[in-house]
Amino acid sequence: MTTPTLFYGVPSGCSFGSIVALEWLGQPYRLSRIEMPEVVTSDAYRQINPVGETPTLMDAQGNFLSESMAILNHIGALGIERKLGFAQGTRDFDRLNQQLAYLNTSYFGAFAPLWHALEGVDESDRPALVRYGTEQVRHVHQELEAMLGERPWLLGEHRTVADAYVSGIARWSKYHKVLNVEDFPNLQRLYNQLEADPAVRFAHAIERQAPAQSAGGFRGHVTLEEVLAQR
Structure with missing residues (x-):
């Protein structure tokens, strides 16, 4: 071991x-x-x-x-x-896996054009990448805002590894300065809670x-x- x-x-x-x-x-x-x-x-x-x-x-x-x-x-x-997780084969495991899959594909992927715009692309391509990335990031924030609703954590009353994952990606919005998270009060509440976590x-x-x-x-x-x- x-x-x-x-x-x-x-x-x-x-x-x-x-x-x-x-x-x-x-x-x-x-x-x-x-x-x-x-x-x-x-x-x-x-x-x-x-x-x-x-x-x-x-x-x-x-x-x-x-x-x-x-x-x-x-x-x-x-x-x-x-x-933090659930036994495979349970409904809670499926819900967690679904949330992780969304975060790992749609939420993570929305930032890809913005990262690409920073990585030495031709100047003529940068505005289109930023424009597209901004639209995508706003879209996934709208979706995640609706998914979260009034729940304290992404899956409900208890934090899971999905909340841990979102703590690392959510900060990219501030890094790229493409939206104001305050426009999404449910997510702002979650982010504030995470940022206060030890x-x-x-x-x-x-x-x-x-x-x-x-x-x-x-x-x-x-x-x-x-x-x-x-x-």
Whole structure:
């Protein structure tokens, strides 16, 4: 058995949500900081994730798991007693999987044109990308606003790994400055609640390399090279 290790991407990676979920889980874990795009596309990192993306999780058996949805479902299965996830085959599991799928495709994907506009595209293409991305981001916020309704958390009375995931993506709206979240009061309420959460504050501090107060599970950082040397 080994201490699970999350390889998270900076700056502003969606892996932020997996850090939050691990903090909520409360079990021992380590972190490995992966700079984007330099390290994440390197031959060394591709040894554990051939796609060259974050996050990647090394589990307690030393197996590597990639893709946020898969990692969050893995964490959720370990956190059923904390209601972070649910037993497969139940209605609640299906609801969680549906919410994660929406966040992982529609919500995440809406920001793709805006990220692409920042990545060295031809100047003549940038306005169209920003225009399209802005429309898409507003659209998915309208959808998520309706899905959330008056519930305190995305699935109801208890926070789940879906809320952890949205904490990492929602901040992209502020980063790209394409809409005012205050126009979506249900989402604003959820975002405020998440930003006040100790696990979310911990994840922000980790990204900034500032002093970070864990709920107890964090066992420190390890380098990619150290992990590869132990394989």
